[in-house]
Amino acid sequence: MSSQDLKALKDQKESLLKNFESFKSRELALDMTRGKPCPKQLDLALPMLTSVSETNYKAANGTDCRNYGGLDGISEAKTLFSQYLEVNEDEIVIGGNSSLNLMHDTMVNAMIYGVCDSEKPWGKLPKVKFICPSPGYDRHFSICETLGIEMIVVSMDDNGPDMDQVEKLVSEDDSIKGIWCVPKYSNPTGITYSDETVLRLSSMKTKASDFRIFYDNAYSYHHLTDERPKLSNILERCKESGNPDRVFIFGSTSKITFAGGGLSMIGSSKTNIDYIKSKIAFQTIGPDKINQLRHVRFFEDLAGLENHMVKHAQILKPKFEKVTEILEKELSGLSIATWSDPKGGYFIDLDTMNGCATRVIALADEAGVKLTPAGSTYPLKKDPEDKNIRIAPSLPEVDELELAMEVLSLCIKLATIEIA
Amino acid sequence: MSSQDLKALKDQKESLLKNFESFKSRELALDMTRGKPCPKQLDLALPMLTSVSETNYKAANGTDCRNYGGLDGISEAKTLFSQYLEVNEDEIVIGGNSSLNLMHDTMVNAMIYGVCDSEKPWGKLPKVKFICPSPGYDRHFSICETLGIEMIVVSMDDNGPDMDQVEKLVSEDDSIKGIWCVPKYSNPTGITYSDETVLRLSSMKTKASDFRIFYDNAYSYHHLTDERPKLSNILERCKESGNPDRVFIFGSTSKITFAGGGLSMIGSSKTNIDYIKSKIAFQTIGPDKINQLRHVRFFEDLAGLENHMVKHAQILKPKFEKVTEILEKELSGLSIATWSDPKGGYFIDLDTMNGCATRVIALADEAGVKLTPAGSTYPLKKDPEDKNIRIAPSLPEVDELELAMEVLSLCIKLATIEIA
Numbered sequence: 156m157s158s159q160d161l162k163a164l165k166d167q168k169e170s171l172l173k174n175f176e177s178f179k180s181r182e183l184a185l186d187m188t189r190g191k192p193c194p195k196q197l198d199l200a201l202p203m204l205t206s207v208s209e210t211n212y213k214a215a216n217g218t219d220c221r222n223y224g225g226l227d228g229i230s231e232a233k234t235l236f237s238q239y240l241e242v243n244e245d246e247i248v249i250g251g252n253s254s255l256n257l258m259h260d261t262m263v264n265a266m267i268y269g270v271c272d273s274e275k276p277w278g279k280l281p282k283v284k285f286i287c288p289s290p291g292y293d294r295h296f297s298i299c300e301t302l303g304i305e306m307i308v309v310s311m312d313d314n315g316p317d318m319d320q321v322e323k324l325v326s327e328d329d330s331i332k333g334i335w336c337v338p339k340y341s342n343p344t345g346i347t348y349s350d351e352t353v354l355r356l357s358s359m360k361t362k363a364s365d366f367r368i369f370y371d372n373a374y375s376y377h378h379l380t381d382e383r384p385k386l387s388n389i390l391e392r393c394k395e396s397g398n399p400d401r402v403f404i405f406g407s408t409s410k411i412t413f414a415g416g417g418l419s420m421i422g423s424s425k426t427n428i429d430y431i432k433s434k435i436a437f438q439t440i441g442p443d444k445i446n447q448l449r450h451v452r453f454f455e456d457l458a459g460l461e462n463h464m465v466k467h468a469q470i471l472k473p474k475f476e477k478v479t480e481i482l483e484k485e486l487s488g489l490s491i492a493t494w495s496d497p498k499g500g501y502f503i504d505l506d507t508m509n510g511c512a513t514r515v516i517a518l519a520d521e522a523g524v525k526l527t528p529a530g531s532t533y534p535l536k537k538d539p540e541d542k543n544i545r546i547a548p549s550l551p552e553v554d555e556l557e558l559a560m561e562v563l564s565l566c567i568k569l570a571t572i573e574i575a
Numbered sequence: 576m577s578s579q580d581l582k583a584l585k586d587q588k589e590s591l592l593k594n595f596e597s598f599k600s601r602e603l604a605l606d607m608t609r610g611k612p613c614p615k616q617l618d619l620a621l622p623m624l625t626s627v628s629e630t631n632y633k634a635a636n637g638t639d640c641r642n643y644g645g646l647d648g649i650s651e652a653k654t655l656f657s658q659y660l661e662v663n664e665d666e667i668v669i670g671g672n673s674s675l676n677l678m679h680d681t682m683v684n685a686m687i688y689g690v691c692d693s694e695k696p697w698g699k700l701p702k703v704k705f706i707c708p709s710p711g712y713d714r715h716f717s718i719c720e721t722l723g724i725e726m727i728v729v730s731m732d733d734n735g736p737d738m739d740q741v742e743k744l745v746s747e748d749d750s751i752k753g754i755w756c757v758p759k760y761s762n763p764t765g766i767t768y769s770d771e772t773v774l775r776l777s778s779m780k781t782k783a784s785d786f787r788i789f790y791d792n793a794y795s796y797h798h799l800t801d802e803r804p805k806l807s808n809i810l811e812r813c814k815e816s817g818n819p820d821r822v823f824i825f826g827s828t829s830k831i832t833f834a835g836g837g838l839s840m841i842g843s844s845k846t847n848i849d850y851i852k853s854k855i856a857f858q859t860i861g862p863d864k865i866n867q868l869r870h871v872r873f874f875e876d877l878a879g880l881e882n883h884m885v886k887h888a889q890i891l892k893p894k895f896e897k898v899t900e901i902l903e904k905e906l907s908g909l910s911i912a913t914w915s916d917p918k919g920g921y922f923i924d925l926d927t928m929n930g931c932a933t934r935v936i937a938l939a940d941e942a943g944v945k946l947t948p949a950g951s952t953y954p955l956k957k958d959p960e961d962k963n964i965r966i967a968p969s970l971p972e973v974d975e976l977e978l979a980m981e982v983l984s985l986c987i988k989l990a991t992i993e994i995a
Contacts, residue, residue, distance in 0.1 A: 197641040253859040439673040
C-alpha cells in the first residue's frame with residue numbers, strides 16, 4: 156500500500172479501536188473455523204433418512220443390505236458413483252462415511268505395503284516426501300505429518316499447483332512419492348485445475364516409478380454459479396500418458412447429504428482398485444450397505460444428484476456473496492488484502508499483508524469471531540508469509556456473516572496498522 | 576476308535592458311498608461358511624431403520640447428528656455401550672460399522688506409532704509376536720499375517736487359553752506384544768473364560784512392558800440358554816493388578832442389529848482411549864452419528880438390548896439343537912468325532928480324527944455343503960492335526976441344517992474310513 160493510504164488508515168486508528176471495543180461488548184460467538192454445512196443444507200437430504208425402510212432393504216440384484224458381504228459396495232452405488240467420479244464401474248470402491256479415512260488408509264497401506272508397483276513399502280525407505288501445493292487442506296498435511304512424510308510446499312496459482320516447480324521436483328528426487336491435490340474448487344483457493352495442469356500431472360516424468368497423485372475431488376459438483384469449469388478426466392489422461400496407475404481419486408457425499416453420515420469412494424485404475432481391495436479385505440468385512448442403498452434410493456441417478464446440488468447452491472450463494480460484499484465495502488481500494496471469488500466449493504481465500512494473519516485471527520477471536528487458525532492452510536501449520544486466511548461461509552446465517560466480515564475487516568485494518 | 580468299531584464302519588462303506596451319491600444327485604447348495612445372521616434375525620431390528628426420521632435427528636444434548644463433529648461418538652451411545660462393555664463413559668470410543676476395522680487400525684497404529692507406553696513403534700522392532708489361542712478367529716490371525724507379526728499357537732481348553740503356556744511365553748520373550756482373545760462364547764470353541772483365566776491374563780508378568788490383550792468380546796450378550804456364564808470384568812482386573820492399560824476390549828452390534836450396518840466400539844483405560852483418540856483424529860472427522868442415534872433410539876437402554884438378544888436366541892437355539900441332534904444321531908458312540916455344546920455365540924466346534932478335516936470339507940463341498948475351509952481356525956490356516964471344523968448354524972433354515980449335518984456326518988464317516 157502507498158504511504159499515503161497507510162497514513163489515512165493510521166489516522167482512523169482511534170475510531171477503529173472504538174469500533175473494536177463496541178464489537179467486543181456485543182459478546183458475539185460466531186464460528187467459521189470449518190466448512191460445515193448449515194442446517195438448511197442438511198434439511199435437503201432429510202428424505203434420505205427414510206429412503207430405506209422396513210420393506211425395501213434389498214439392493215436391485217437381491218442383496219440383503221442388512222447382512223454381511225460385498226467388500227467394495229453395492230452394485231447400484233458403484234454405478235452411480237462411478238459416473239460421479241468419471242471412472243468405470245470396476246474402477247471404484249464405495250467405502251464408509253469418511254473419505255479422509257480412505258485417504259489415510261491408502262497412505263498408511265502405502266507406508267506398510269507399498270502401492271501395487273512399489274519395490275519396497277514406502278515406510279522402509281530412508282525418506283518419503285510428498286508435494287503439498289499450498290495453501291491447501293490441513294487434514295491432508297496432517298496425515299503426512301503424523302506418518303513422518305516430509306512435505307514440500309509448492310505454490311498454487313489460478314491453474315493449480317505451479318507445474319514448473321512440480322515437474323522439476325519429481326524428475327529429480329525419487330523419494331518424492333506423491334502429491335496432494337484438490338482439483339476442483341480447490342480448498343481453500345477455489346480454483347479449478349486447468350486442462351494443461353491435469354495433463355502435466357498425468358504425463359510428467361517422475362523419478363519414483365511408483366509416484367501417486369492423491370486427488371481429493373471433494374467439491375466436484377459443488378457449484379455456486381452456472382459458470383461450471385470442466386475438470387479434465389485425470390484417470391483417462393493418466394492412461395493415455397502410459398501412467399495408468401498414477402492417480403487415486405477420492406470423493407465423498409459428506410457435503411452432499413449428511414456430513415459424517417455420507418459415503419466415501421475411491422476411483423482408480425482396475426489394477427490399483429484390485430490391490431486396494433486385497434488390503435481392505437484385512438480391515439473389514441464390508442461397508443455399511445444400507446447407507447449406500449439410502450443414497451442411491453434418494454438420488455435415483457446422477458441427474459438427481461446434480462439437481463440436489465443446485466439446491467445447495469441456492470443456500471450457499473447468498474452467503475458467499477455477503478462475504479465478498481462486506482470485504483469489498485470495507486477493504487476495496489485499501490490494498491491491504493486480496494480475496495478469491497470462487498465459482499464453487501466451500502471457501503473464500505483471503506490474503507492479508509505479510510505478517511498479519513496470526514494477529515488478525517487473534518483479534519477476531521477476541522471480538523467473538525472464530526476463524527480457522529492462522530497457518531492451517533500450510534504444512535506444519537506454518538504459513539511462511541503469515542498472510543493466508545481461510546473463510547468458511549457455509550455454516551453461519553447471512554446476517555451473522557455480515558457481522559463476522561465486518562469484524563474481520565476491522566481486524567485486518569487494525570493488524571495492518573500494528574505492523575506497518 | 577476301537578478296531579472293532581472301525582471294522583463295523585468299513586463294512587458300511589458301500590452303503591455310505593451310495594448315500595453320498597444320492598446326496599450329490601440332489602444338487603444341494605447350502606452355505607455354512609460364515610457366522611451370518613439369518614433374515615429372521617435381521618428382521619428383529621427392522622424398526623431401527625426408521626428410528627431416526629426427518630423430525631428426530633438430534634441427540635439428547637442437541638447435537639445435530641447430520642453434521643460434522645464428535646470424534647468418539649454421541650453421548651447416549653457412549654452411555655449405552657459403556658454399560659454393554661462394562662467400562663466407564665470416558666473409557667470408550669464408538670466407531671463405524673466394523674469392529675474388525677477397529678482391531679485392524681489398533682494393530683496398525685501400534686506398528687506405526689506403538690501403543691501409549693511403547694518405547695518404540697512395534698514396526699521398528701526386529702520381531703513382533705502375538706499369542707494366538709487356537710482354534711480361534713481367522714480374521715484376527717489374518718491381521719497378524721498381513722502385518723508380518725509372528726503367531727504363536729497356544730491351545731484352548733474349557734477355561735480359555737492354556738494359561739500355563741501363556742504365562743511362560745510372555746514372561747520369557749519381550750517380542751511377544753500381545754494376545755488375541757474371544758473371551759465369551761469363544762469363536763469357535765464356544766467356551767467362556769473362567770474368572771481365573773481373566774485374572775491370570777490381567778495380572779501375569781510380561782517381559783514386554785507394553786503388552787496388550789486384544790479382547791474381542793463379540794458375543795457378550797449372545798446367549799442361547801438361560802445358563803449365562805458371567806465373564807469377569809477384565810478392565811477392572813487389569814486395574815487392580817497394576818496393569819491398567821493392558822487390555823483393548825472390542826465390541827460390535829453386527830450380530831445384534833444389522834451385520835455390516837451396526838456399530839463398533841472399543842473400551843479401555845482412559846489413558847489408552849485418549850491415545851487412541853489422538854490417532855483417530857488423523858483418520859476421520861468422526862463416525863456416522865446418525866447410525867449411532869438409530870441404535871440408541873431402537874434399544875432405549877441396556878435392558879432393551881438384552882430383551883432383543885432373547886429374541887435372537889429364540890431363532891438360533893432350534894438351529895443349534897438341530898445340529899447337535901443330527902451329530903448325535905449319526906456319530907455318537909462311534910468315537911470318530913467330538914463336538915461342542917455351546918451356551919451362546921455363533922458356532923459349534925467339531926473335531927474329527929486327526930488328518931480328516933480337509934477331506935471332510937472337500938467331500939461336503941462335493942455334495943453341495945460349503946463349510947469354513949479346513950485350517951481356518953488356526954494361524955496361517957494350518958491346523959497341525961487337520962481335525963478342526965467350525966460349524967456356523969445361524970444362516971440356514973432348520974430343515975437345511977438337518978440335511979447339511981447328515982451330509983457332514985456322512986463325510987466324516989467316509990473320510991475316517993479313507994485314512995484308517
